[in-house]
Amino acid sequence: MTLLVALSGWDCEVWAERFRSLLPDRDVVALGEPFDRREVHYAVSWKHPPGALAGLPNLAAIFSLGAGVDHLLNDDRLPDAPIVRIVDPDLTGRMSEYVVLHALMHLRQQPRYIAQQRKALWDDDRFQPSAREVRVGVMGLGELGRDAARKLAIMGFDVAGWSRRPRQVDGIASYSGADGLDAFLARTDILVVLLPLTDATRGILNEDLFSRLAQDGRLGGPVLINAGRGGLQNEADILRALDEGKLKAASLDVFVEEPLPPDSPFWAREDVIVTPHNAAMSAPDAIAGQIAQQIRNFEAGEPLLNVVDRALGY
Amino acid sequence: MTLLVALSGWDCEVWAERFRSLLPDRDVVALGEPFDRREVHYAVSWKHPPGALAGLPNLAAIFSLGAGVDHLLNDDRLPDAPIVRIVDPDLTGRMSEYVVLHALMHLRQQPRYIAQQRKALWDDDRFQPSAREVRVGVMGLGELGRDAARKLAIMGFDVAGWSRRPRQVDGIASYSGADGLDAFLARTDILVVLLPLTDATRGILNEDLFSRLAQDGRLGGPVLINAGRGGLQNEADILRALDEGKLKAASLDVFVEEPLPPDSPFWAREDVIVTPHNAAMSAPDAIAGQIAQQIRNFEAGEPLLNVVDRALGY
Numbered sequence: 309m310t311l312l313v314a315l316s317g318w319d320c321e322v323w324a325e326r327f328r329s330l331l332p333d334r335d336v337v338a339l340g341e342p343f344d345r346r347e348v349h350y351a352v353s354w355k356h357p358p359g360a361l362a363g364l365p366n367l368a369a370i371f372s373l374g375a376g377v378d379h380l381l382n383d384d385r386l387p388d389a390p391i392v393r394i395v396d397p398d399l400t401g402r403m404s405e406y407v408v409l410h411a412l413m414h415l416r417q418q419p420r421y422i423a424q425q426r427k428a429l430w431d432d433d434r435f436q437p438s439a440r441e442v443r444v445g446v447m448g449l450g451e452l453g454r455d456a457a458r459k460l461a462i463m464g465f466d467v468a469g470w471s472r473r474p475r476q477v478d479g480i481a482s483y484s485g486a487d488g489l490d491a492f493l494a495r496t497d498i499l500v501v502l503l504p505l506t507d508a509t510r511g512i513l514n515e516d517l518f519s520r521l522a523q524d525g526r527l528g529g530p531v532l533i534n535a536g537r538g539g540l541q542n543e544a545d546i547l548r549a550l551d552e553g554k555l556k557a558a559s560l561d562v563f564v565e566e567p568l569p570p571d572s573p574f575w576a577r578e579d580v581i582v583t584p585h586n587a588a589m590s591a592p593d594a595i596a597g598q599i600a601q602q603i604r605n606f607e608a609g610e611p612l613l614n615v616v617d618r619a620l621g622y
Numbered sequence: 623m624t625l626l627v628a629l630s631g632w633d634c635e636v637w638a639e640r641f642r643s644l645l646p647d648r649d650v651v652a653l654g655e656p657f658d659r660r661e662v663h664y665a666v667s668w669k670h671p672p673g674a675l676a677g678l679p680n681l682a683a684i685f686s687l688g689a690g691v692d693h694l695l696n697d698d699r700l701p702d703a704p705i706v707r708i709v710d711p712d713l714t715g716r717m718s719e720y721v722v723l724h725a726l727m728h729l730r731q732q733p734r735y736i737a738q739q740r741k742a743l744w745d746d747d748r749f750q751p752s753a754r755e756v757r758v759g760v761m762g763l764g765e766l767g768r769d770a771a772r773k774l775a776i777m778g779f780d781v782a783g784w785s786r787r788p789r790q791v792d793g794i795a796s797y798s799g800a801d802g803l804d805a806f807l808a809r810t811d812i813l814v815v816l817l818p819l820t821d822a823t824r825g826i827l828n829e830d831l832f833s834r835l836a837q838d839g840r841l842g843g844p845v846l847i848n849a850g851r852g853g854l855q856n857e858a859d860i861l862r863a864l865d866e867g868k869l870k871a872a873s874l875d876v877f878v879e880e881p882l883p884p885d886s887p888f889w890a891r892e893d894v895i896v897t898p899h900n901a902a903m904s905a906p907d908a909i910a911g912q913i914a915q916q917i918r919n920f921e922a923g924e925p926l927l928n929v930v931d932r933a934l935g936y
Contacts, residue, residue, distance in 0.1 A: 401778045402752050408777060409730055412723035422736060425896045428889040430881035434900035438716050462776050463722060464715045567744035575742040582739045586748035 310347040311603070312364070314339040314356035315373070323352065323373075326592060330600035350603055351389075355379040361387055369612055371599045374590055375399060375452060376537060377616050378505035391616040392602060396594055400455045403588035406535055407446075407456040407500050408463060410559040410581065414498060414531045415442055415465075419557070419578065437526035439464030445496030448503040448536065449475040449482065450622065452588070456500060468492060472508070472620075490520060497525030498533065505537035506621030513541040518549040529556030535587040538562040543574075550579055561587040624661040625917070626678070628653040628670035629687070637666065637687075640906060644914035664917060665703075672697040683926055685913045688904055689713060689766060690851060691930050692819040705930040706916060710908055714769045717902035720849055721760075721770040721814050722777060724873040724895065728812060728845045729756055729779075733871070733892065751840035753778030759810030762817035762850065763789040763796065764936065766902070770814060782806060786822070786934075804834060811839030812847060819851035820935030827855040832863040843870030849901040852876040857888075864893055875901040 311334050313324045320338035327336045337343040339360055348364045354373040361370065362385040372380055372393045380391055413419065416436060424431055442465055446457045449471040457480045461467040468481040470492040475482055483492035493499075499521060503509045513534060521530035532555055534541055543564055549555040559581040560574065566585055574580050606612055616622060625648050627638045634652035641650045651657040653674055662678045668687040675684065676699040686694055686707045694705055727733065730750060738745055756779055760771045763785040771794045775781040782795040784806040789796055797806035807813075813835060817823045827848060835844035846869055848855055857878055863869040873895040874888065880899055888894050920926055930936060 398752055398754075401754065402750075405726055405730060405753055405777060408722065409726035409732065412719055412726070413732075416719060416723055418723065418727075419736075421897050422733075422895070424898075425889055428884045428886075430898045431900075434898050435903050436716075436900065438712055438905070439719055440712075440715065459776060462773060463719060570742045572742075575739055581736070583735050584738075584744045584748050586745075586750065589749050591752070 309349050310335040310337060310343055311350045311352065312337055312339065312343065312348045312361075313352050314360050315352075315354040316357060318354055318373070323592070323596070326596040327352070327600065330596055331603065352599060353380060356383070358383040359385045361385075369603075369606065371602070372616075373595055375450075375588070376504060377622065378537060378539070380616075381506075381618065381621055390612055391618065392599075392612050393614050393616055393622075394590060394595055394598065395451050395614045396590065396598060398591050398594045399588050400451050403452045403502070403535060404456045404459045406561065406583075406587035407502075407533060408459050410533045410535075411444055411460060411465065411498055411500065412439075412463070413559070413581065414527060414533075414557055415439055419581065423578065440466060441526045442466065442497050443468070443495050443522065443525065444498045444500060445470060445492055446480075446500045446502065447471075447492075448501065449477060450502070450504070453500075453502040456502060460500075465498075468495060493517065493520040494522055496521050496530065497527050498531045501532070501534045501536045501540060503536045503540055504622035505539045508621070510539050511542050513546070515542070515545040515549060515554070518545065518554045521554075527556055529553055531556055532558040532560075534558070535561045538564045538566060547573060550577065555579075557581075559583070561585055623663050624649040624651055624657055626651055626653065626657065626662045626665045626675075628665055628674050629668045630671060632668055632687070637906070637910070640910040641666070641914065644910055645917065666913060667694060669693040670697070673699045675699075675701055683917075683920065685916070686930075687909055689764075689902070690818060691936065692851060692853070694930075695820075695932065695935055704926055705932065706913075706926050707928050707930055707936075708904060708909055708912065709765050709928045710904065710912060712905045712908045713902050714765050717766045717816070717849060718770045718773045720875065720897075720901035721816075721847065722773050724847045724849075725758055725774060725779065725812050725814065726753075726777070727873070727895065728841060728847075728871055729753055733895065737892065754780060755840045756780065756811050757782070757809050757836065757839065758812045758814060759784060759806055760794075760814045760816065761785075761806075762815065763791060764816070764818070767814075767816040770816060774814075779812075782809060807831065807834040808836055810844065811836050811841050812845045815846070815848045815850045815854060817850045817854055818936035819853045822935070824853050825856050827860070829856070829859040829863060829868070832859065832868045835868075841870055843867055845870055846872040846874075848872070849875045852878045852880060861887060864891065869893075871895075873897070875899055 324338040349368045352371045367389040370391045444465045444467045446453045446469045449469045470483045474484040557579040561583045638652040663682045666685045681703045684705045758779045758781045760767045760783045763783045784797045788798040871893045875897045
């Protein structure tokens, strides 16, 4: 009954130690250490090297350390065990902090006030629309999207949501499918993107989509907030839409290439707020505790929770 | 039955026109125009010149165009008519937008990320505390403070409130009076100030108060957010507390002298976010409509709402 920790970008050994203290009766091995492949029943992954989980005949579950599982599904030698993603109130709350912060920064023109402060300028055109005059559209109504939509509505925004399959969210107008997308975009001043990265969503944030956003809103043009995945966005299209005024501004936490290269044009733009993919970092102890608990429940005969539908990709 | 519009800083004639269209059966005069002083039954004020409302023998009510009424009580020739302040959901919502925005900016280190963006720097120390690890204290639990406290709690912050007189706010620990102030300050990482300006609160934000704030919090030191009145704060003490590390950072929407003079040291500080007293601007149509409605209700025999207690000053 071995748990294999297979991460890249994060420290395997630190995570292995966390699991050893939570599951003292198991063998926990970090990728790179010697282990018996037949003994591995569970794997914990974050961007493991492709193929690293192949040839584990008794693998019963693969746990992703984050909410997104595109890093797993990109491995074409991934074993056919259930993939379990993290659904964690702490991570969900952090994502909503990010989304509400950035929606309010654009509503309240905070980048403008920061620029004016540098010039010691007290603005004489201080009046702003209130949140209820601004329409936010949340793309993706999973755990993260629903929590963000609810909190944006409490802050006063006029919120709608869009998801691939129909979803009801209390107090939020919801649209779905390709049929609902046009009407959703046409009433959206601030587009918040919390979609999973799948074959259906790769590159969805492109010029065609931007041109369908509301152009009659109170912010002087549509605003994009992408806290999902960099692969959702066509970055050349974002830059062109900003230059042409099809987008007024953007907050981007994710990029096609991360870290964002020093010569990226996003850094220098006054109309883009760049953050270093930390909208919702997983709190390591909470995540590890949740995985350990799932393993214990599973062995007591309970079903695994938050299992990914591989066909849908989330 | 004349309504006198007595403003400074705002355009009297624009406001007079608003009231004429809402109360077509009244005479509405702007200060400076000729009028019969005995005919004036109502006055609308925002920072009227001291004495401008004296000698109005039939004055039945004085309406303040904002939530604060310190501008009225500073006039020692103010007639003894009831003072009515604005309690407007739109204004309340705007203030909570400001408070939540600035609390999240400090929580999420947004000024740091803006500075790093200017240097094209992708931070490798990206982990942050979550809202539930940070204690916000709201001073002043009137309409504005209660709404802000509720929304901060929904965003996940650990919120408490303090008010002069005991106040219950659902789900919020509340402290009151001089006796409760020490315990309140000792558990506060972010201090949000929405107090009225009265003899009891003038200069209350001083070195003594700052030194009683929590020094063991997750933000590396206490943060001050003042969206109340500039007169609440001792600005030399704020600067010294920032220099000495008794305060980590501040968001200031109000100042002793407004507009903030170009040579103020606040402009250039990286640890202070300056906004030009626009945390919660009144939406003119909503405010004028509310005052016109109060006049109609009053004449139909109903009591005036939101009347100020002159002894308390709010």
